[in-house]
Amino acid sequence: MSGARIVWSDAEAVARGAAEAIALALRGHSSEGPFHLALSGGSTPRRTYELLAALDVPWPLLHVWFGDERCVPPDDADSNFAMARAALFDRVKLAPGAIHRMRGELADRDAAAREYERELPRRFDLMLFGVGPDGHTASLFPGAPSLEEKSRRVVAVVGNKPPPNRLTVTPPVLAAARRVLVLATGAEKAAIVRRALVDDVTAAQCPARLLRDAEWHVDAAAFRETEGKVAASAGDEKSARPTPDGAGASPLRRLSRDPGR
Numbered sequence: 004m005s006g007a008r009i010v011w012s013d014a015e016a017v018a019r020g021a022a023e024a025i026a027l028a029l030r031g032h033s034s035e036g037p038f039h040l041a042l043s044g045g046s047t048p049r050r051t052y053e054l055l056a057a058l059d060v061p062w063p064l065l066h067v068w069f070g071d072e073r074c075v076p077p078d079d080a081d082s083n084f085a086m087a088r089a090a091l092f093d094r095v096k097l098a099p100g101a102i103h104r105m106r107g108e109l110a111d112r113d114a115a116a117r118e119y120e121r122e123l124p125r126r127f128d129l130m131l132f133g134v135g136p137d138g139h140t141a142s143l144f145p146g147a148p149s150l151e152e153k154s155r156r157v158v159a160v161v162g163n164k165p166p167p168n169r170l171t172v173t174p175p176v177l178a179a180a181r182r183v184l185v186l187a188t189g190a191e192k193a194a195i196v197r198r199a200l201v202d203d204v205t206a207a208q209c210p211a212r213l214l215r216d217a218e219w220h221v222d223a224a225a226f227r228e229t230e231g232k233v234a235a236s237a238g239d240e241k242s243a244r245p246t247p248d249g250a251g252a253s254p255l256r257r258l259s260r261d262p263g264r
């Protein structure tokens with residue numbers, strides 16, 4: 004993982020930058036198999052999907068999955084699948100069988116988790132995550148036993164945010180992904196972005212800490228408390244090389260441990 008921190012002007016620019024990064028990754032996908040993308044819930048991801056739907060993307064290559072799901076029917080307002088369907092699936096032509104949803108509506112939640120685990124690709128080409136103000140990511144909540152999971156790849160959990168019953172991928176799935184994008188926007192995320200990227204915390208205290216080496220797309224407000232502290236926490240971080248991160252969008256700056264990227 005690149006450990007890049009890409010700072011955009013506002014939430015709309017974060018969503019656009021992320022959509023363009025996904026489109027670029029899909030266009031550059033060289034393997035013969037499908038491109039496996041894991042989606043998440045949240046408002047910045049939703050806007051990312053809407054913007055992605057309007058881009059020039061080789062849609063037949065794309066297989067979409069979910070990093071987590073609320074245990075509700077697929078047409079419920081709380082369903083991550085319902086959100087992604089409205090924002091993306093209904094607007095583009097994906098290959099038959101390319102949408103892999105978690106069956107959060109099943110009464111036997113453990114069976115639903117095991118069913119998804121059997122289907123899951125060995126590793127994702129790209130996973131997209133948001134971060135909650137408490138530091139949760141996917142449905143890995145602070146203090147949850149799922150954070151200790153080493154063998155199961157999808158589990159049923161009870162979170163501390165409604166709706167509480169959820170299905171989620173586990174840390175080994177995050178660790179195996181080829182590329183992970185984390186989106187965080189707004190001043191209310193400033194403290195948790197700092198905790199995840201800079202502070203000396205455990206994943207149990209702040210699950211988003213697991214994604215410290217991922218590629219973070221943040222807006223200036225969410226990066227406010229992290230500004231100037233990243234280099235110290237990341238060791239050899241080099242700074243400020245504004246570059247286009249997609250087919251036209253330019254971030255305010257890009258902090259990367261690998262300035263050659």
Ligand code: 6PG
Nearest residue numbers: 044045046047048133134135141
């Ligand atoms: C959930 C949410 C959550 C979300 C973050 C960030 O199921 O609890 O979907 O995981 O991704 O809270 O959300 P925003 O992008 O809306 O800030």
